[in-house]
Amino acid sequence: MYVIGDELKDFLESGVACHIGTASNEGKPEMVAGWGPRVLDDRQSLAIFVEPPRAAATLANLRATGRVAIVFADPVSYRSVQLKGRWRGVGPVAEGDPDWVQRHRDGFIANVLLVGDPANGNRNVYMRDIVRLEVAVDQAFDQTPGPEAGRPL
């Protein structure tokens, strides 16, 4: 298990871009956007939300293999971290979760606008409905572009 420290927790819960990677039993990769990452109290797991219309293959893969990778990238600094671990299940969306997810989405949009990404169509970035996933974190890697990309944290 990997223990997430305070600094990394702050980074993961900021307005970063999140992508969740899974694979089928046959080795076919699948990606989906993740929203509202929240490091759980044990510091060894996190909750993250996906949109059901976009996540059918991801959920099927998680049920089949349980293996998951999530990359978090700051659109402004390019700092990137990848966590790898195991899916712990789909949890209910709690009362504060939609606000938490929206806070993350707003932070992400603010970041991409800051670097000059086109603003006109960003209504397509996310969808309203969400499902909560929980992931146990086993490994963390520095994924920031450069010769050190891939270094274990």
Add this chain to the structure above:
Amino acid sequence: MTETASLTVPLEDILSCFEGIIPSTICTVGEDGMPNITYLSVVHRIGPRHIALSRQFFKKTDENTLVNPRAQLGVWEPDTWRRFKLDVVYDRTETEGPLFERMRTSLDAVAAFEGMENVFKLKGVDICRVVECTMVPCDFPDGKARPVIRLEQVEEIARRITGAADLDDLFHAVLNGAAELLDYRHGFIMLVDESGERLYTVASTGFASSGAGSEVRIGDGLVGVAAERRQSIRLTHFTLDRMYSQAVREADAPAAASAMERAIPVPALASLESQLITPMLAHRKLVGMLCFQSEVVGRFQAADECAVAIVASQLAMAMSGFESPVAPAPPAAPAAEERAVQVKHYTEDDSLFLDNEYLIKGVAGSILWRLLNQYQQEARVDFNNKEIRLDQTLDLPDIKDNLEARLILLRKRLEDRCDFIRIEKTARGRFRLAVTRPLVLVQVAGGGPV
């Protein structure tokens, strides 16, 4: 889906996803079945069923594709933020050839600009076959039509090029034609100098400062690298490129020393986002570079690159066709009675300074020094191109269009730097030196301080 069936979303319908405007992601799977995601600055579409990825910092991705060639790419369409998933199969890696060279040039140019030539090294280009392309569900799935470049617009610029009376007219036809017809509002033309080692700015439009006379060494920076490789370079999101470089720099080493300070800055927008740099080639020779800039992210895309390549070739070919006939000149205008301006000429590099302010150097400096001497000693104000071309003391190289280009540069530089010396075109191949203040000419042995 079989690999011979058409893609659900044809790649040619989502071309703006392949411009590097918004970073893409790639997911591969290891031998142990564990997925891995990496960011990519750009996914290049190289055909209806093939894409190319630059191999720079892929460690795990490379390991994974060796054992499992399947990958999924996520790309964004910038105008709509629609997201598309491309299921691909790794096909091969190229380490040479036209595609590799083209991608290497783009990478090297950004690296040269950022002073990171030793970090950004293209190791190879991974070619992948696209098995399927689908749109990720979203609330507003309709696409948005991009403005297209019509052949008629390019033809009209070509028509203006063929109708140009002289080089100055030609540069005007290209820059103003591009602004009016293609909405490229900020452009400049750099020509190769007589040494073949440098480019100098001869004409520009749409910039706060004309940049006339600014120089770039071939091989240095964005324009210099593009010139050296004779390749077009298209940047679509300069802020992102800079951020990316900064991230790599912080991960690697302190910044390299800043580029050499230049006496005259090359034209540049303060909020530059997109840039299109195109070599002007004629008769297998590099004549110069045609450059356009924009403050809009993703302004120049693949079709723009094609259109400008046509215009740049036309411009280069047209430049070689101009001759400068001799003709009589009208009388001169008298100089006004004001404080004398010191004109200092350094013999080693022919640099000229007006009251110790740098003006110009090289061939253009040498020409102006000759004109000013004849003005002082013989009260001459009217000149023609041919006499200057034949003046052995100027050591003009045997390049037919060099003189006229240098005169245009000199005229623009004078317009930028002072209001008391002007070069005014009086007829084809003729010009007048208009001086409105007394001058004191001082010759200094050695090189100038710039």
